Amino acid sequence: MTAQKGATGRDGLAMLGGCRAVPRELRIAAWPAVTEQDEEAVRRVLASGRFTSASSGEREIPALESDWARQVGTRHCVAVGNGTAAISLALGALGVEPGDEVIVPALSFIATAAAPLHLLAVPVFVDIDPRTFNMVPAAVEAAITPRTKAIVVVHLHGLPAEMDEIGAIAARHGIAVVEDAAQAHGAEYRGRQAGSMGAINTFSLNVSKNLATCGEGGLITTDDPELATRATMLRQFGELIPDRGERSYVSHMLGWNNKPGAVQAAFTRSQLERFPQEAKQRDENVRQLLARIAELPGFLPPQVPEDRTHAWHILRFRVDAAAFGLADRLAGPLRAAVQRALRAEGVPAAPYQLMPLPAQRVFRERRGLGGHPWALPGVPERPYREADFPVTLRVIDDSFTIQKAHLHPGAGPLLDRYADAFAKVWEHRDTIAQYAASLPYTPPWEQAAKTAEAEWARAFGPTEPQASAGSAESSEGKCR
Numbered sequence: 001m002t003a004q005k006g007a008t009g010r011d012g013l014a015m016l017g018g019c020r021a022v023p024r025e026l027r028i029a030a031w032p033a034v035t036e037q038d039e040e041a042v043r044r045v046l047a048s049g050r051f052t053s054a055s056s057g058e059r060e061i062p063a064l065e066s067d068w069a070r071q072v073g074t075r076h077c078v079a080v081g082n083g084t085a086a087i088s089l090a091l092g093a094l095g096v097e098p099g100d101e102v103i104v105p106a107l108s109f110i111a112t113a114a115a116p117l118h119l120l121a122v123p124v125f126v127d128i129d130p131r132t133f134n135m136v137p138a139a140v141e142a143a144i145t146p147r148t149k150a151i152v153v154v155h156l157h158g159l160p161a162e163m164d165e166i167g168a169i170a171a172r173h174g175i176a177v178v179e180d181a182a183q184a185h186g187a188e189y190r191g192r193q194a195g196s197m198g199a200i201n202t203f204s205l206n207v208s209k210n211l212a213t214c215g216e217g218g219l220i221t222t223d224d225p226e227l228a229t230r231a232t233m234l235r236q237f238g239e240l241i242p243d244r245g246e247r248s249y250v251s252h253m254l255g256w257n258n259k260p261g262a263v264q265a266a267f268t269r270s271q272l273e274r275f276p277q278e279a280k281q282r283d284e285n286v287r288q289l290l291a292r293i294a295e296l297p298g299f300l301p302p303q304v305p306e307d308r309t310h311a312w313h314i315l316r317f318r319v320d321a322a323a324f325g326l327a328d329r330l331a332g333p334l335r336a337a338v339q340r341a342l343r344a345e346g347v348p349a350a351p352y353q354l355m356p357l358p359a360q361r362v363f364r365e366r367r368g369l370g371g372h373p374w375a376l377p378g379v380p381e382r383p384y385r386e387a388d389f390p391v392t393l394r395v396i397d398d399s400f401t402i403q404k405a406h407l408h409p410g411a412g413p414l415l416d417r418y419a420d421a422f423a424k425v426w427e428h429r430d431t432i433a434q435y436a437a438s439l440p441y442t443p444p445w446e447q448a449a450k451t452a453e454a455e456w457a458r459a460f461g462p463t464e465p466q467a468s469a470g471s472a473e474s475s476e477g478k479c480r
């Protein structure tokens with residue numbers, strides 16, 4: 001590659017041997033931060049001898065449930081084992097059954113689309129908006145069929161989706177809305193909290209999340225007492241467990257074992273006390289970073305419409321090929337070049353999702369339960385093709401993210417250096433552009449397909465596993 005004048009030497013790009021914009025001593029603070037108060041909360045549970053929601057007299061879990069219901073503004077909250085189970089249980093409480101369709105966004109974490117599958121419901125994907133990265137209301141409406149039972153709306157990266165528009169569409173068609181607010185603790189939409197707007201809504205408390213636990217956890221929120229009772233039954237074998245007195249051990253319906261742990265509840269309650277101040281500080285830190293990046297025409301920082309707030313769980317930046325003097329078709333290689341340059345400078349720029357969810361093998365090759373739900377009688381043939389989600393593909397190709405490094409409220413100075421790194425990369429844009437234009441490039445989803453093949457072969461040998469019944473897409477999937 002030919003370096004721009006001044007691109008090499010001490011002040012040059014770190015990937016060409018220059019000094020890093022982010023000094024090595026400036027480390028990413030561990031998340032979640034663990035204080036003495038958190039440790040004390042955990043010790044309290046250990047001393048109590050009551051470890052799960054099934055332990056008679058356990059108080060931390062109900063206390064977390066009422067704290068979180070108050071925070072979100074719903075009448076009820078049900079704690080569960082993790083955020084994925086929270087979605088399955090919410091859908092189960094709504095009465096989603098095998099063969100029903102559940103609309104989900106094409107860009108999200110796999111859990112959003114795996115959760116319907118756990119109930120043998122068919123995930124139906126819709127494309128996203130290129131500015132908010134959330135599902136497009138018109139695409140949701142176009143995906144509705146007589147089999148649609150629910151819409152799982154994800155507030156991706158912490159920015160609330162178009163809830164009023166989606167809510168109106170759902171109401172018109174008599175379909176329930178479930179908010180998957182796993183990434184959006186505390187975010188607001190038109191004055192309402194994420195997780196208070198759907199019929200029943202879910203959060204994750206996974207260690208990676210803005211409100212975390214020490215391990216795995218999830219929360220379900222709803223105003224509907226019957227849905228809350230059903231979700232509570234589903235988390236424990238379909239039983240109705242009384243607050244006091246004897247447990248009957250009667251399974252009224254099929255349920256799972258997705259009980260929450262008391263240690264995790266106590267830890268999160270302790271974190272919750274600091275949550276509002278930490279979220280405020282994070283908002284300030286991130287806004288400062290984004291204000292500096294907004295001055296660099298080559299980067300498109302996340303947008304926040306005026307009627308909502310962002311929880312800043314993940315920061316996604318798109319690159320502008322034209323600003324770098326490149327043709328639009330080089331946006332992917334440019335993103336790869338920028339990502340590499342930023343990483344060398346010390347910014348943990350990384351992808352979030354290498355492919356649209358429908359391109360995941362589990363869907364495209366129909367690796368459900370014995371080919372179900374797709375093989376169920378009456379379920380229409382529905383190919384999962386990544387090409388049907390052009391905006392998701394484009395966003396995956398031309399953007400990268402920063403995850404976790406910005407979550408700690410003390411991350412301000414680090415983020416300032418990250419802004420320096422972005423500025424430095426922009427300063428050396430001609431070198432970056434030349435590098436991008438010469439880069440051998442495979443789009444992330446094609447690269448991921450190759451990795452998947454190799455990974456499978458390492459685990460199970462070179463023979464390709466048998467694709468499930470009815471998989472019109474399976475061989476095509478291998479070639480992409």
Ligand SMILES: Cc1ncc(COP(=O)(O)O)c(C=O)c1O
Nearest residue numbers: 082083084109111182204205206
């Ligand atoms: C959008 C989204 N939904 C659901 C989940 C699942 O949560 P958990 O990891 O707690 O099962 C996650 C977790 O990463 C997520 O980001």
